Amino acid sequence: MFEVTIEARWTLRLDGGPALPERTIALLLAVAEHGSLLRACAAVGISYRHAWALIREGEALLGMSLLEMERGKGSRLSPLSEKLVWAQRRIAARLSPTLDSLGSELEAEIGRVQHENDAVLRIRASHGFAVESLHQRLNRDGVLNELRYCSSTDAVASLALDNCDLAGFHIPIGEFEPAAIEHYRRWLQPSTQRVIGLATRRVGLIIARGNPKKIYGIEDLARGELRFINRQPGSGTRFLLDLLLRRAGVEASSVHGYEQCELTHAAVAAYVASDMADVAFGVETPARRFDLDFVPVHTERYFLLCQARRLQDAALQQALRTLCSPEFRAAVNQLAGYQADNAGQVFELAQAFPGQWPRPTRSARSRAKASADPA
Numbered sequence: 001m002f003e004v005t006i007e008a009r010w011t012l013r014l015d016g017g018p019a020l021p022e023r024t025i026a027l028l029l030a031v032a033e034h035g036s037l038l039r040a041c042a043a044v045g046i047s048y049r050h051a052w053a054l055i056r057e058g059e060a061l062l063g064m065s066l067l068e069m070e071r072g073k074g075s076r077l078s079p080l081s082e083k084l085v086w087a088q089r090r091i092a093a094r095l096s097p098t099l100d101s102l103g104s105e106l107e108a109e110i111g112r113v114q115h116e117n118d119a120v121l122r123i124r125a126s127h128g129f130a131v132e133s134l135h136q137r138l139n140r141d142g143v144l145n146e147l148r149y150c151s152s153t154d155a156v157a158s159l160a161l162d163n164c165d166l167a168g169f170h171i172p173i174g175e176f177e178p179a180a181i182e183h184y185r186r187w188l189q190p191s192t193q194r195v196i197g198l199a200t201r202r203v204g205l206i207i208a209r210g211n212p213k214k215i216y217g218i219e220d221l222a223r224g225e226l227r228f229i230n231r232q233p234g235s236g237t238r239f240l241l242d243l244l245l246r247r248a249g250v251e252a253s254s255v256h257g258y259e260q261c262e263l264t265h266a267a268v269a270a271y272v273a274s275d276m277a278d279v280a281f282g283v284e285t286p287a288r289r290f291d292l293d294f295v296p297v298h299t300e301r302y303f304l305l306c307q308a309r310r311l312q313d314a315a316l317q318q319a320l321r322t323l324c325s326p327e328f329r330a331a332v333n334q335l336a337g338y339q340a341d342n343a344g345q346v347f348e349l350a351q352a353f354p355g356q357w358p359r360p361t362r363s364a365r366s367r368a369k370a371s372a373d374p375a
Contacts, residue, residue, distance in 0.1 A: 003139060004103040004110070008095045012084070014062050024058045025088055027051055028066065028077060032085045037067065037075045086274040089290070093270035094262065098149070100132070105146055107139075121145040121315040124159070125168025126152040126236050127264045128302055129285045130199040130338055133331045134322065143318045149264075152236035156187040159305050165316065167305040168198070170236045171353070172298055176243045181356045183239060190349040190357045194311065195303040196323065197342030197352075199332050203240065204297040206269050206280040206287040211295075213278050218297060219248045221255045221279065228257035229268045229277040237265070240298065241281045284337025294337070301341075303352065311346065320344050 011019040023044075030040035041051045058066050066084075067075040077085065121138070125131045127149045135147040150158070152169035159167035171180045181188070207215050213226060218241075221228055231238040238261075245252060252258045257277060262268045266289075268280035273290040287294040310316055322328055323344030332340035350357045 004106040006099040006103045006106075008091050008099065010087070010091060012062070018061055020058050020061055020084075021054065024054045024066075025084055027054055028081045029085050029088055031067070031075070031077060031081075090267075090270050090274060093264065093266040093286070096266065098263075100135075100147070100149075105148065107144075107146070119144070119313065119315050121166065121319060122164040123147045123166045123168065123304075124150055124155040124164040125166070125304075126150070126155060126170060126302075128168065128170070128199075128201070128283065129265075129335045130201070130302055130332045130340070131168045131304075133328065133335070134198070134319075137322050137325075137328050137331065138319060141318065141322050143315060143322070145315070145319075151232065151234035152239075153184070153234045156184050156305055159193075159307070160187040160189075162307075165306060165310060165313075166196075166319070168302065169305060170201070170300045170302045172240050172243070172300045173200070174298075176240065176298075177353060178356065179243055180236075180239070181353055188305075188349060192308055193305060193349060194308045195305050195347050195349060195352045196320070197345045197347065198302045198304055198323070198340075199343060200299055200301050200339050200341045201335075202284050202294075202296045202299055202337035203237065203282065204284065205295040206272050206282055207293050207295060208272060208275075208278065209291055209293055211293050215279050216295060217248070218244045219250060221245070222248075222250045224254070224256055226256060226279055227277045228255050228260075229271040229280045230255075230258055230261040231265075231268065231282070232261045232263055236300075237282060240300065244297065285335050288336040296337075301352075320346070 009022070013019045027040055027044055027046070030043045031037055034040050034043055037051055038048060041048050044051075046054075055066050062080065064080045065078045066081045068078050069075055121143060123131070123135065123145060125147065131147070135145060138145045155164070155167040156169050158164045169184065171177055205215055205218075207213065215226065220226065230241070242252065245255070262271065265282040266286040268277075268282050269286035269290045269292060271277040272280050272292055281297075284294045284296070306316065329340035329343055332338050332343065
């Protein structure tokens, strides 16, 4: 199966001179991640001597130091290097999901030539790390699929319009479940649709290491000195934040940065990691990847919505086998804040969200069963 990888590249030069080599930026990123030049050399796969050659070459190109030596503590990043590392992380956090979606689209189009008789499993989903793992596992299992990230609202609307086969969306557990179901209700059809369990995940406040701003809960977002970075309108994460703010009695207008937004959990975490914001609201995984702290606030379930009549399609059957596999569940359970609870289990909407719809009559259940059974 073809795999398409698209990576963002950027260059830095001084006054039109030669560009700083990509390998130098990779080395600086490794220093930031591993805490020393020696360990960074092992991670990048170069000798200590070669590393210093790259550093000296970069300093000559840019006219500023990249590493600073401190007696007894080895080398550390200079202010310029810290900004270069910040830029690399920011670019990756903002662009990687978009590039991954485009890569998946190209894989599907090119794959149609290789698998001309196979259907493409079209997935539209809110950004998340479990659905990213599913896409990767489906590729390994040889299932031709196309993943496009969008808001939860757009995903379920896409399924209602028959523009996808699986729509990823997330619902908070507990008191906010009715409000979330009401938010999506216009696109949900209990008699003809099913939901497939993917994972549960923790959402909360992403903050700097050591919590220097003493941020402990949603109510702290009202403190005017705190800089907040939000998710985009239409995202399920922003919807949950609004519910939490309302419960805490906090007006959105009092949150400094409420209108400033990014498209992914990784991107808001990168904002905090680069000290462009003091706090963000998102899932735990990117917080840990950026060496940030995390304050759990709520737990939500991530589902894949599908049409009941499509459950017997070959591609969907393979997706269910992948979701139920020990390998997939192990991969999800390794993600910080995620658990592969009910992964691959198919529910009627009334089963997944009891009390949100009237119980169907016997004749309605029979019609629903008939629509889900293969012809």
